[in-house]
Amino acid sequence: MHLQVSNVCKSFGHGTQAKLVLDQVSFDLHGGEFLALVGSSGSGKSTVMRLIAGLDRPSSGSITLDARPVRSPGSDRGMVFQKYSLYPWLTAAQNVAFGMELQQRPRNEIRERTAYFLEVVGLADAARSLPRELSGGMQQRIAIARALAAEPKVLLLDEPFGALDIQIRESMQEFLHQLWRQTGLTALLITHDLEEALLLAGQVHIMAPSPGRIVRSVTVDLERSDMARLRVSSDFLQLREDLAQSLRSLEPAGRR
């Protein structure tokens, strides 16, 4: 699996109203990697993700998945949103099955895979619950299960934990890390939370706004077996502080 984003620019609007939102964004993502895009709100993170998902087209530049250009949405790129991530009229199990049904997989296969992925995200007991009966964290886990069940080559996560309380957030970060280790999925995570990116991703790209661009890229090589300890380890804190500095220096003077 190789996702290649090269020299992507995106502007919205026409003529004098045109606004450049992404400027020459390039990066690569290979099978099994976990990559994070970090940046303040408005730095164009969601736009990058929408372009990769095929929900929008770049103004210039190219996006290819295994050397094939991305032209429209497809089940090879699964997506999890922060809000409205589940269909409120479907139970957890029906939500997980939804993508596979759209793909018109055989009934038996759908049933088995639904049970399997509910198990993978640890929510087999919630199979018959409606989304509103589930906590925010559980809902996001179901949304991830639904995306994985459709067998994407890459999982796109747009601030999936952005709306959750801090404790739940931490346990969800733990969960996502375990999931990545166990299933070998390829993930692209968007977040404005530097700590979250450093805890989870092997590659972190920092984005700056107006126009949105990647200003710094780091390879994160940390021992992640004990995440609670990692959060307070000096290596981690130092790296976080270093990057937080460069993020702060990007803020326009007035907002500092």
Added chain:
Amino acid sequence: MSRSDPVPLATARLRRSLRHPWTLGVLGVAVVVLLWFLISNSGVVDKLFLPTPQAVWAAGQTQWVSGILVKDALASIQRVFIGFALSAGLALPIGIAMGTNVILCRLLEPLMALIRYMPAPAFIPLLIIYFGLEELPKVLLIFIGTFFFNALMIMDAVKFVPRELVETARTLGGRRLPILTRVVAPYIAPQVLDTYRINMASAWNLVIVAELVAASEGLGKRISLAQRFLRTDEIFVGLIVIGLIGLMIDLGFRFLMRRACSWAN
């Protein structure tokens, strides 16, 4: 407190039954009927203008026994149902199409918004000229009076489907038609039912108006006949029956909504 003390128990029961959502509504109706009973029987108002509840009940019974009441009600109900079914059935695909297609929306919305504000009863003379005095003009009147509201309200419901729900389906490999039937349709179902419930009330208004103008049977027709013979008791019967049927339909829609769209509550 000892069990032999009945007063707190009684007040507790009273308080509990007062808390039932329907209690106050029933009370409100009862008070009005009681006032009506007292005033009409006191002789302050001429019985010709304000018939007593007993007289209205008796008139209703007469109409019931002779079968006129059922025949009239069925005639009106049939018109409402045919006209409204046409309106609702056509408004659904057109409203969804307008909600999902910008070009169609820009093309039709101004036109429909304009017609929507033309009072439907004003079409009656035209409809009579075109289609005579039979069933068709009455059914069409109900159609004209509700279709544009139905379609525009459904269009709005479609526009407010959260973008994420549609886009998630697209990233799962969903194409246009499955997204319409499996994402848009279920999401708007509660609002569509509510739209129908609200516009059904206009359908009832319109059928009565149409029958007042020209009809051989129907609840509106009965009211206009009663007027000719100064039978205010029969007018009251007509009004009350119309109100009750409307209320039943309203409750029916609410029931349907609770059963079919429990996720939305």
